[in-house]
Amino acid sequence: MAQAQPGPWDALGAAVLTPIEGRSGPAHSTLFDFEQPLVSETTDPLDALNEFERQRVSLAGSVDPARLSRLLAAESVGALIAAEMRFAGLPWSVSAHDQILTEMLGPRPTVEGDRPSKLQFLAEKIRSLLDAPQLNPDSPNDLLRALTVAGVQTTSTRAWELKQLKHPAIEPLLEYKKMSRLLAANGWNWLDSWVRDGRFRPDYVPGGVVTGRWATSGGGALQLPHLIRGAVIPDAGWKLVVADASQLEPRILAAMSADRGMVEAGASGDLYEGIVASGAVETRAQAKLAMLGAMYGATTGESGRLMPKLARAYPRAIQMVEDAARAGERGEVVSTQLGRGSPRGADTGTYDDSLTPAQRSAERERGRSWGRFTRNFIVQGTAAEWALCWMASIRVRLDALAAGTWLTESPHLVFFLHDEVVIHSPAESAEAVAVLVADAAHEAGRLLFGGLPVTFPLTVAIVDRYDAAK
DNA sequence: GCCCAATGCGCC
DNA sequence: AAAGGGCGCATTGGGC
Numbered sequence: 001m002a003q004a005q006p007g008p009w010d011a012l013g014a015a016v017l018t019p020i021e022g023r024s025g026p027a028h029s030t031l032f033d034f035e036q037p038l039v040s041e042t043t044d045p046l047d048a049l050n051e052f053e054r055q056r057v058s059l060a061g062s063v064d065p066a067r068l069s070r071l072l073a074a075e076s077v078g079a080l081i082a083a084e085m086r087f088a089g090l091p092w093s094v095s096a097h098d099q100i101l102t103e104m105l106g107p108r109p110t111v112e113g114d115r116p117s118k119l120q121f122l123a124e125k126i127r128s129l130l131d132a133p134q135l136n137p138d139s140p141n142d143l144l145r146a147l148t149v150a151g152v153q154t155t156s157t158r159a160w161e162l163k164q165l166k167h168p169a170i171e172p173l174l175e176y177k178k179m180s181r182l183l184a185a186n187g188w189n190w191l192d193s194w195v196r197d198g199r200f201r202p203d204y205v206p207g208g209v210v211t212g213r214w215a216t217s218g219g220g221a222l223q224l225p226h227l228i229r230g231a232v233i234p235d236a237g238w239k240l241v242v243a244d245a246s247q248l249e250p251r252i253l254a255a256m257s258a259d260r261g262m263v264e265a266g267a268s269g270d271l272y273e274g275i276v277a278s279g280a281v282e283t284r285a286q287a288k289l290a291m292l293g294a295m296y297g298a299t300t301g302e303s304g305r306l307m308p309k310l311a312r313a314y315p316r317a318i319q320m321v322e323d324a325a326r327a328g329e330r331g332e333v334v335s336t337q338l339g340r341g342s343p344r345g346a347d348t349g350t351y352d353d354s355l356t357p358a359q360r361s362a363e364r365e366r367g368r369s370w371g372r373f374t375r376n377f378i379v380q381g382t383a384a385e386w387a388l389c390w391m392a393s394i395r396v397r398l399d400a401l402a403a404g405t406w407l408t409e410s411p412h413l414v415f416f417l418h419d420e421v422v423i424h425s426p427a428e429s430a431e432a433v434a435v436l437v438a439d440a441a442h443e444a445g446r447l448l449f450g451g452l453p454v455t456f457p458l459t460v461a462i463v464d465r466y467d468a469a470k
Numbered sequence: 471g472c473c474c475a476a477t478g479c480g481c482c
Numbered sequence: 483a484a485a486g487g488g489c490g491c492a493t494t495g496g497g498c
Contacts, residue, residue: 160483184491185492211489216489220491220492223490225479300485375486
């Protein structure tokens with residue numbers, strides 16, 4: 001499957017929602033009749049049974065059919081959940097959103113394209129402080145020029161670079177950037193485009209990311225700023241159950257490498273404190289930094305310096321990500337826990353004497369960069385698999401909780417964010433949902449790692465506003 | 471007018 | 483508070 005050339009199914013995209021006309025389904029075979037050979041009477045390249053049969057054949061020939069079929073099942077449930085979440089929608093209060101915007105930016109301008117009052121005030125202040133009356137603070141070019149003329153030394157206008165600088169204009173400028181960003185990304189225009197009948201309906205793209213993570217197209221659901229999460233408010237008599245997996249990716253690394261020490265460090269609840277307790281590093285902040293470095297491939301800075309300590313304390317876990325990085329540099333495919341393969345890179349390890357030293361050096365850096373990708377791929381991709389299994393298990397349990405009701409009449413998933421879910425639930429069911437979500441996290445661990453004693457603790461909150469969940 | 475790259479920043 | 487991985491989106495500013 002992964003090796004197969006893209007076919008007509010891959011090209012479907014949004015068109016999948018359009019019914020195919022003039023075709024009646026097979027009359028005598030049922031979808032789950034596995035014992036019957038699935039010989040389709042049609043040559044339609046979009047025939048679902050044909051595709052299903054191709055997948056079965058491919059599975060049977062795979063290295064580990066049990067794991068890969070689990071991945072297929074998880075992906076299938078994920079696709080269903082994505083459609084259901086879009087159907088149900090995330091409860092969204094237009095008035096709460098407007099209130100947030102008005103507080104931060106000033107009231108919505110009556111003339112389209114005008115700056116809201118507070119933003120306009122800041123723009124004038126920056127112009128005056130930089131002595132640049134024509135300055136458009138939204139134009140990086142313009143801004144860089146004005147800063148240089150005012151004697152501020154910088155090569156870019158990125159917020160984190162500006163923060164290092166000393167000039168009276170910097171503070172209002174940073175404030176302006178934050179506000180301008182809110183207006184452009186999630187302002188009134190966004191509200192008009194994406195919220196209908198009190199619901200935000202993101203267009204999820206399951207498996208849209210190369211690692212297996214979901215993507216979205218339009219609406220930017222996976223980048224929903226914390227600033228506006230106060231607009232996510234349940235219906236009257238309902239609650240939001242917000243659950244996120246604590247330190248998911250480091251725990252995934254511990255589990256997939258079966259690094260006993262790291263698994264035990266996570267057993268008490270805070271993996272980073274566990275790492276400190278083991279004596280590997282001195283502070284929680286160091287533990288976090290070192291783990292991030294291990295998973296992303298940090299080479300410099302404090303993160304890079306802490307890596308050897310981590311490698312001494314947790315040799316198996318670190319060896320696993322190092323191996324993934326080296327494999328990537330050689331152009332090899334690496335794989336997640338359930339068998340999703342990475343794309344094949346170019347082999348940059350072999351010596352090619354037709355290249356100039358500069359070319360060889362560029363080639364090496366390209367290889368290292370690909371190695372950082374494959375290093376992260378196995379962790380990010382397996383975390384995505386855990387999240388799919390988690391959601392699938394949540395859905396099964398929600399189904400059992402409220403059998404025989406419509407999706408939106410009983411507790412249902414309304415939002416997903418890589419390691420976090422939101423469930424819209426009648427108030428009286430919220431406690432039960434909070435319990436079931438934690439049970440599902442245990443089950444996800446079992447589905448991926450069998451009997452390994454790994455824990456995936458959650459932070460669960462029952463709230464009346466999304467941003468009330470910490 | 472449309473198309474595209476660069477820039478910057480939101481999320482995990 | 484970036485560095486190191488993965489994304490999507492709005493805006494600017496250049497090309498045609």
